[in-house]
Amino acid sequence: MISGTLSIKSLYLNGLRRVPPQASRYICLLPKMAQRKNALNRNVDGSFFVDSSCIDCGTCCYLAPDHFASSGSNSFVYSQPTTQSDISNALLALVDCPVSAIGAPNELTSQIPNNAFPLWVTENASGSVYYCGWSSKRSYGASSWLILRSDGNVLIDSPRWSSTLAKQIKKMGGVKFMILTHSDDVADHERWSNALNCERWIHENDADSAPNAEKILHGMDCFSLEEGLIIIPTPGHTAGSVVVVLGDYEQVLFSGDHLWWNQEKESLVASRNYCWWNWDEQIESIKKLDNLEVKWLLPGHGYSHKFKLGEWKVALAELINYLS
């Protein structure tokens, strides 16, 4: 793994995970089970497998990169987990998979705690950040994030609906706002909003994807939602894409599908192939982020990345230079 690129796994294995209060009965509430008879031939023999329902969203590869890899058309198990910590991590990928394409024997899946997610990632003076897991097929396995804040928690994009996850989030204080970064990643927002009684924010240009959203963001100016929580309109990937910045120092940037980290190239990337609206506008929107000092980049798709002081500006300048 590249230095500075921390997967959720490395946080988990380094003992940084904060277990939510009132853990836990051991229970697995998955809507569907992967079928071993449909297991992909590329899986190595062993307990875990991926079946043919895989949509190659990459989620398992980001979460458990030592065990799952993509062939280009689907993902597969290339190395079976053997230690208990590796098995626990592969089980997180099993829960997170948006189409339940990952299978394992009952004696392993019965070990999944109901508080497996949310998973602690980082924190700064403005909040503590958790990865929600439970990715949704509707958002092609996009990541969603929970921010615990003293004046009310915030959900960034929508996970797949899960009563198990909803119970955990309620135990952690519920959610005051759900910020939808763009139209692709709204998933089960309506159900989450009803269950958590939270206000949804979305930009006016993507509002047709969440027509009942309680709050609409207008215009292209940065918007300070609360102290230490800023929404920046970044049109391009979609007309109403936004990013969210947590904190004034050691900032956490929730970038939606605006840009993400490429682990192989060790660089920030934005993709013209995955630009659904206006590529020139997207490049201009990337330039809007050069006054930030990001410590953590947490995207909807692609790898997260932790930057040392000063590295963000260098990486962003390299991306802008590459795209210009």
Ligand code: SF4
């Ligand atoms: S998380 Fe599931 S759908 Fe996504 S790549 Fe892995 S096995 Fe395939």
